[in-house]
Amino acid sequence: MIMPAIATRTFKMFQEESSFRKLVKRMTQKISKISDPVKRARFVHRKINEEIESQFKDQMVEKLVQCKKGCSACCHSQVAVTHSEALLIAEKVEEGVGIDYERLHLQAKAGNSAKDFFQLTYEERACVFLNDKNQCSIYEDRPSVCRTNYVLSDPKNCEIRKGQSPSVQLLNTFSADTWVYSYFKLGNNNGALAFLLQRVLKEKDNQIKFPLSKEY
Numbered sequence: 001m002i003m004p005a006i007a008t009r010t011f012k013m014f015q016e017e018s019s020f021r022k023l024v025k026r027m028t029q030k031i032s033k034i035s036d037p038v039k040r041a042r043f044v045h046r047k048i049n050e051e052i053e054s055q056f057k058d059q060m061v062e063k064l065v066q067c068k069k070g071c072s073a074c075c076h077s078q079v080a081v082t083h084s085e086a087l088l089i090a091e092k093v094e095e096g097v098g099i100d101y102e103r104l105h106l107q108a109k110a111g112n113s114a115k116d117f118f119q120l121t122y123e124e125r126a127c128v129f130l131n132d133k134n135q136c137s138i139y140e141d142r143p144s145v146c147r148t149n150y151v152l153s154d155p156k157n158c159e160i161r162k163g164q165s166p167s168v169q170l171l172n173t174f175s176a177d178t179w180v181y182s183y184f185k186l187g188n189n190n191g192a193l194a195f196l197l198q199r200v201l202k203e204k205d206n207q208i209k210f211p212l213s214k215e216y
């Protein structure tokens with residue numbers, strides 16, 4: 001099972017707490033009631049948004065968080081998604097959202113390996129949905145892990161040009177992370193965004209134009 005780093009950290013910190021385990025149980029029960037994968041992804045995204053919005057009601061949080069529109073440092077790292085998130089994103093591609101197929105192909109070659117992914121150059125590692133204004137072209141439907149990273153430390157520390165793990169201080173997003181953990185725990189087909197999306201797009205290949213498909 002592939003699990004995002006922050007959700008794993010939350011699990012390791014609280015796994016011994018019975019209240020945490022009960023919370024995960026409640027969340028997984030709610031998520032698993034939704035059988036339609038796209039609706040399931042949207043449900044979890046909405047829950048994560050609600051948790052984050054509630055944190056941002058605190059003016060101190062608003063003041064301390066350093067993330068700004070157009071800053072895309074974290075969009076140059078490998079993003080984990082569930083299979084249902086890959087299906088949701090594939091729908092956006094089918095609807096016409098632009099995607100850099102060349103980068104998709106390059107990144108997908110790394111499979112689920114972070115080590116191989118970080119062998120790519122900084123430019124090659126840019127998310128396939130990062131547009132020329134350094135903004136996310138699927139913002140409303142971005143993956144769950146893209147919704148939970150809020151930096152408190154100096155944004156200069158987010159620099160990952162050399163492919164090393166950044167030393168950044170993140171906002172504690174426990175409730176949102178627990179939704180992410182519960183969501184990924186249910187899936188046995190999670191993976192890196194490019195790798196999984198390429199696979200889903202290949203499966204849909206007969207329905208959409210996929211310029212590089214003949215090379216795979």
Ligand code: SF4
Nearest residue numbers: 075127129130136146
């Ligand atoms: S999906 Fe959007 S927010 Fe997430 S890494 Fe890609 S560009 Fe960034």
